[in-house]
Amino acid sequence: AQSVTQLGSHVSVSEGALVLLRCNYSSSVPPYLFWYVQYPNQGLQLLLKYTTGATLVKGINGFEAEFKKSETSFHLTKPSAHMSDAAEYFCAVGNTGNQFYFGTGTSLTVIP
Amino acid sequence: DTGVSQDPRHKITKRGQNVTFRCDPISEHNRLYWYRQTLGQGPEFLTYFQNEAQLEKSRLLSDRFSAERPKGSFSTLEIQRTEQGDSAMYLCASSLTPPDGNTIYFGEGSWLTVV
Numbered sequence: 001a002q003s004v005t006q007l008g009s010h011v012s013v014s015e016g017a018l019v020l021l022r023c024n025y026s027s028s029v030p031p032y033l034f035w036y037v038q039y040p041n042q043g044l045q046l047l048l049k050y051t052t053g054a055t056l057v058k059g060i061n062g063f064e065a066e067f068k069k070s071e072t073s074f075h076l077t078k079p080s081a082h083m084s085d086a087a088e089y090f091c092a093v094g095n096t097g098n099q100f101y102f103g104t105g106t107s108l109t110v111i112p
Numbered sequence: 113d114t115g116v117s118q119d120p121r122h123k124i125t126k127r128g129q130n131v132t133f134r135c136d137p138i139s140e141h142n143r144l145y146w147y148r149q150t151l152g153q154g155p156e157f158l159t160y161f162q163n164e165a166q167l168e169k170s171r172l173l174s175d176r177f178s179a180e181r182p183k184g185s186f187s188t189l190e191i192q193r194t195e196q197g198d199s200a201m202y203l204c205a206s207s208l209t210p211p212d213g214n215t216i217y218f219g220e221g222s223w224l225t226v227v
Contacts, residue, residue, distance in 0.1 A: 042221065043203055049214075049215055096211065097210060098213070098216060
């Protein structure tokens, strides 16, 4: 069985501060891991993904995430928050059959 | 690559009416997925197609829901006798067949409000 837990349904950071959104997964097989971003009234846009290879992956808009197998984590970070980063962020785990399981999301607020 | 497109983007309907949503996937993608998302939740899987074949349906997909992909291109999701609990965003996504494609790409979603 696969599942995703996103710690913190709401995160607030000041503009220019570090963004850290937490994601832990459970999977009985080596997972594919994803972060998607959703702006109000829109669909989900892929930020970044880990499938194989380098455990630190870089995505769009300056975001990156590190796959840590020992911690079953895939936390999303960005060194300096921008106002345009305010959105809902979803972590997802997928398998080789493209079955995706999503977390409940973290709403990021950026304070000017 | 024009992305996944969905229509309509918003639909308000009275309880008991039928509604239909359309999804056009990325053109070379042979897999198409439907998800449902309610406020404060992540997307929940409903069903998916491999070309025209519907290969899996979630138990969330009651008998009032039906999805088709007749020619393996666009897909429709119909909800009959809508209930207020059907109010949600219905998301379509597409991908290549694994292992060629391990990422699903979403459309903008179709918001349904049942009054």
